[in-house]
Amino acid sequence: MIELHYWPTPNGHKITLFLEETALPYMIKPVNIGKGEQFEPAFLKISPNNRMPAIVDTAPADGGEPISVFESGAILQYLAKKTGRFLPADVRGQTTVMEWLFWQVGGLGPMLGQNHHFNRYAPEKIPYAIDRYERETRRLYGVLDKRLTEGEFIAGKDYSIADMAAYPWTVSYEDQGINLDEFPQVKRWFTHIRDREATKRAYAIGDTIKGKMDARTDEEARRNLFQR
Structure with a gap:
């Protein structure tokens, strides 16, 4: 059983995308980041x-004590190795997937996250920051668009954890100032993943958990989210 400590953010969606594509049993333990539950001692362990x-894997492959894993990229890699899914077995294919997984966790996620922050959440508008991260967002979409001219998915012909890592960060493309018509390969790829049944289930789970609460409008929640 996989215990998933989760809130419906882009990084959280990465893991439900994977789990909904597989038959791996899991249960969600919500971590309400607006209420500061990510700072509780049990979670920090x-x-x-x-x-x-x-995640906590209560039945690891070695038959030993439960294994906990943090960081979304590491979790995707762990789950892919555990299940033998969405990560090629050959060294060349695996290397390509890992390159693009690290591209997402080191570039696409952080840069788009800063775009979101300075455009939507920052207490004051800082034109330099907004311009800087919008430009970097556009550059990264261009990198992805060019890559996708080489195959149906990021790492080639097969859907992989590289796609699962990148897709949730592109869902808010309009808020990022992006018109997908300018990036036709990204648009094709985005539509394909959006329409997968597992993707629909993963996002429905997030909507159910979050409900109608929008922590971003509450000052206490903002302090918890941004440690202000």
Whole structure:
């Protein structure tokens, strides 16, 4: 059983995308980041960086004690190796997937996250920051668009954890100032993943958990989210 400590953010969606594509049994343990639950001692034991998602595998492959994993990229890699899914077995294919997984966790996610922050959440508008991250967002979409001219998915012909890592960060493309018509390969790829049944289920789970609560409008929640 996989215990998924989760809130419906782009990084959280990465893991439900994977789990909904497989038959791996899992249960969700919500971590309401607007209420500061990511700072609770029990959560910090498995995610010392006070970020979600994190998982606990209660039945690891070695038959030993439960294994906890934090950081979304590491979780995707762990689950792919555990199930033998969405990560090629050959060294060349696996290397390509890992290159693009690291591209997402080191570039696409952080840069788009800063775009979201300075455009939507920052207490004051800082034109330099907004311009800087919008430009970097556009550059990264261009990198992805060019890559996708080489195959149906990011790492080639097969859907992989590289796609699962990148897709949730592109869902808010309009808020990022992006018109997908300018990036036709990204638009094709985005539509394909959006229409997968597992993707629909993953996002429906997030909507159910979050409900009608929007923590971003509450000042206490903003302090918890941004440690202000």
